[in-house]
Amino acid sequence: MFTSSFKKTITLFIVIICFHNNLSAQNINQYIKGHFNGSIENYSQYYMRDEEIGAYIPPDRYGSNTFLKLDYNYGKFSTGIQLESYMPPILGYFPVPVSNQNKIVNKYFKYTEDKFSVQIGDFYEQFGSGLIFRAYENRQIGINNAMEGINVHVDPTSFLKMKIVYGRTRKIMDYANSVSRGMDAEIDVNNLLGIKEKDKTTHVTLGGSYMSRYEEYTGPIVDFPASVAAVAARLDISSNNFTLSSEYAEKGKDPNLLNNQSFDKGKALQVNTSYTKNNFGATATFRTLTNMNYAAERETEFTSISPLNFLPALTKQHDYLTSNIYVYATQVKGEAGFQADVYYNIKSGTKLGGKYGTKIAANFSYYNGLDDSTDIFSISDKKYYRDANIEIKKKWNKKLETTFAYQHIFYNASVIQAVSEGEVNADMIAAGFLYKFAAKKSVRVKLENLTTKDDKGSWASALTEFSFSSPYAFFVSDLYNYGSTKIHYYNLGASVTKKSTRFSLGFGKQRAGLFCVGGVCRFVPASYGFTASLTTSFAN
Amino acid sequence: MKKTARIGLLFYLLLTANLGKAQSDFPSIKLKSVSGKLIDFADLAASSKDTMVVLSFWATWCIPCVTELETINDVLEEKQAIRPFKFIGVSIDDSRTSQRVKPFIKGKGWKFDVLMDINSDLKRELNITDVPHVLILKDNKIVYRHTGYIAGEEDNLFEIIKTLN
Known part of the structure; x- marks a missing residue:
């Protein structure tokens, strides 16, 4: 499976890493000039079939992406490489089929x-x-x-x-x-x-x-x-x-x-x-x-x-499971619109602010099409996307913090996804609680409900995350379509973090979207099965 | 195959050829802070010889990052009084969300300065894969780094700051 050049490269890196790890035992900094650092990241999946959610088994049941990056800097000189390995790429990672690949994709030399x-x-x-x-x-x-x-x-x-x-x-x-x-x-x-x-x-x-x-x-x-x-x-x-x-x-x-x-x-x-100004910020x-x-x-x-x-979509990037069902994408052929944000902190010590202040964030985005593709000011009546949302976050005491959110979404699926499903109007409410019941022990709960008569109908979700003793964390979540499909997208998993190394393991059903748990956010394609990830950074 | 091996060998030689006396200097990467100052990371790291520097990599869209920074902000002055340290946020928001950073931190009432790493130059240089990621710089070296955030993690960080030699 491994090409011989890849094997040679890997051997060289292992030699380098071992050599430097060995030095590190003798206090590497006494011997090495300059700054050496690197990172390793692996994300693997094992696929299972689930016809209900449309998860299919690819020819190879496994998918695994690995990145190795090594950099060295000494004074005015820097050099480095990045190795990438897809054995094969995880499902949906590239928009076109890519076979098994291992390659040094980046190499550079820099003088500053x-x-x-x-x-x-x-x-x-x-x-x-x-x-x-x-x-x-x-x-x-x-x-x-x-x-x-x-x-x-x-x-x-x-x-x-x-x-x-x-x-x-x-x-x-x-x-x-x-x-x-x-x-x-x-x-x-x-x-x-x-x-x-x-x-x-x-x-x-x-x-x-x-x-x-x-x-x-x-x-x-x-x-x-x-x-x-x-x-x-x-x-x-x-x-x-x-x-x-x-x-x-x-x-x-x-x-x-x-x-x-x-x-x-x-x-x-x-x-x-x-x-x-103090405790207030606005942008458009x-x-x-x-x-x-x-x-x-x-x-x-x-x-x-x-x-x-x-050309990124200039809208708010939400971390709610249900909001991420309808995410806008820039229409590079032609679009016009705006977004505005307001942030306000009700000062601590006031009646509404309490001891720790109350934080409010509101955002509005509005995108339409163009009438004339040669005129960027010919804004048409054709609605592409609307998002109006507000989030209120309050810390009540050293132990309890709550979040409340409301969002209204208009999503033109026929434009954004080029499908015939038409337009979606949806309203989402969410409530979140974070309770620290002892030092380094906490529980987080997030409940959401997205109501719509369009597309596949309404959704609800619940997420619980426990941290009994750092460095371990566990989570269970479910995203449920109670509109038309009655499908549960459940997930459970655990992670362990030690300094700059993090390992996590998960099992469940995922629909495409931004998924944030255990402190890290990631875009995932639709799938059913097991996932494992490992990241680590190192330096002398 | 030969080419790959040659590149690997070159890299290996560069590393080993520099065996000598101690030095740990960082590359010069200039970032703008939200207050408009141009800050060179190499200078910032060098300043950790006097007072240790804590860098927290975050983004406006990263909820665990924001939760961590809000928690740290609430007790920052209290902790700095125990043992002085410089605390700086490094936003990796790119041009999709970078315009939000200044209003966001002012609206949150955060008291620390934030550097804008708009094309992830510093994040890449320090080999940070995910945010949140916290680094402690002391004597021009990275002495501690931590990835991810779970409620209570800040207590670990303050404990390490307090006890570092």
């Missing part, structure tokens, strides 16, 4: 001076808010679009910062068949004008970025854009209690599979503002975009494979 750095190999980078370029890793949801090539940072003056990238983007376990290059520059206006920094000074920065992707075209269309460029400009103003940031981006003609070979330009505008973000899917390959079928830019 005070105002200059250069990295050769695989790197992560971001321009502005990512509208035209972001290379990043999110292991939970299986995204890694690291770029392999060269990344240079230069600060030629006190007011100018520049970033240059040139390379090819990772595509699952290989690289995309294209070359991309780009540059970002940021001007600190305060430094440019020589304004002295004080606590209450308003700070202004301007930024601009450029990105270009070349992918060979051998088809019959004359003037087909083999190179697709994108530009963005941004302005950020911030003072002690007020911020305003805005970014505008445009992408050239980019006929691709996901935009039905359209020759229209892509456009995006994002504006965010926030205001804070407006974003409109059209045809902004910008991938390393034209014929990419999914936005999660080899993206060049980053």
